[in-house]
Amino acid sequence: MLLRQMLEIYDLLDTPQANGDAVASLLRERGADDVTLHTISTDRGSTDCIKIIIPGRTGKTVGGGSPTLGIVGRLGGIGARPGLIGQVSDGDGALAALTVALKLAEMHRNGDVLDGDVIIGTHVCPDAPTIPHEPVPFMDSPIDMATMNEQEVDERMDAVLSIDTTKGNRIINVNGFAISPTVLKGAILPVSNDVLDIMTRTTGHMPQVFALSQQDITPYGNDLYHLNSILQPATATPAPVIGVAITVEQVVAGCATGATHGMDVEETARFAVEVAKSFTAGHCSFYDEDEYQRLISLYGGFERFQTPGNAD
Template sequence: MSLQQTLQVFELLDSATASGEKVRSLLAGYAGVEVTVKEVRGPKGKTDFVKIMIPGTAGKRQGGTTPTLGIVGRLGGIGARPGRIGLVSDADGAVAAVASALKLAEMQRQGDSLPGDVIVTTHICPDAPTRPHDPVDFMDSPVETEDMNEQEVSDEMDAVLSIDTTKGNRIINHKGFAISPTVKEGYILRVSEDLLRVMEMTTGQLPVTFPITTQDITPYGNGVYHLNSILQPSIATRAPVVGVAITAVSAVPGCGTGASHEVDIALATKFAVEVAKEFTRGTCQFYNTEEYQRLLDLYGSLAHLQKRQPEA
């Protein structure tokens, strides 16, 4: 159960003084857990990037070979002060990511270490800008997408879960969370059967998925519409990436306050933790390697979609 950790992190970040250092302090008492904080300034302000590494018993940090899972909390900002007071809907991804790290750290303290390493990344900005978006306004970010990917996506990650609030649309009409097809180097692959199984197990419901388009897996700033930034980590890695969208039935603005639902965030957190357990012990795959190789043999690489094309 991850509700307790979700509530702890929610209260920690629901503050005008929320920072990366507060996240570091939250995890300071857990032996072996590494937390780094880096302030990055951009054209619209600054934010604290947080990287949390929970080592596995046979992970790469220990000289082992078990795979490493990356959990990225994707967002523009956790707050839109001074225009909006309180935690915004867009903060859900950061809350879920940090809560996942806290749960894994607590498990390790209780003697339940995972085989492989888990790297959790996100950023903490309580006063990010907003921007217009159809059908409802989005949160903007104080830094560029390239800066986010540089800080949040690592070559150490063998697969990535990108958790992001995805309520500002009419595409997903479900309250809870949904997962995307797997994205790898420009290819939108079929939804992972293993991830569907884990989702069924953790929610007790039929799995929910959401559609993505080629546009969604191209870089921001190329002039085409994106559902949101949930799959932007996919442009910065060769590893498979799956979006974990925290969702609502109605279209909710990312800059809206009072719009986060702790139980939904906790469900996404529990899913991420269970995926970490299975992926690092080799019982959960994000994609079928033979099918992917067949696509490459037939149609070649689509990695050019990961690059921002110059405007004509």
């Protein structure tokens, strides 16, 4: 269970004074030795980008060859002050990712060391702006998507889980979380059976998968509709990416307060920890390599969908 870790992180985030330094201090205190912070300011405000590396027993950080999992907590901001008081729904991506970081740090200190490294990236902003979006408003961010990807997506990641609140839509209608098909270098691939098995085990329910359109995996800024930013990390890496959407039955705006469901966030974080254990040990595949190579041999590469395309 990760309830204690989630509540500790939540208490740090649900305040107008929320910042990366406080989160980093807690993580270092609990066993995370490699924590970096970058504060980025723009004319829309500032945010603290935080990256945590939990080394594996035979991970790349110690010269080993075990695969590295990336976990991205994707969001615009954890709060929309001064217009709204309290943590917004959009902040659940950061809450889940940082809960994972705290749990893995404590596990590492206690001797439960994973085989490979895990890299967690997100950002902390308690006063982000909002923007219009259908069917409900989105949270905006002080930094643009390219900067966010630059800070949170690491070239050392061999696969990525992108965790994002995904409640402002009409296509995912469950309380809990849902996963996406695997996205790899511009291609939408079949859903990973290994990841489905982990989801079933951790939730005790049949797995939930949400639909993707081709537009959803293209970069922001091309004037195409996107479900949200959950698959934007896939535009910035050659590694396979799976979206992990924290969901509800009814449409809820990303800027809504009082909309964080603790058990759903805990379940999402616990799932991510289990994927990290299995993937870094080489027991979980995000896609079928042979099938992917066959797809490429038949139809060519899809990397153009990782670019802005022909837009001026």
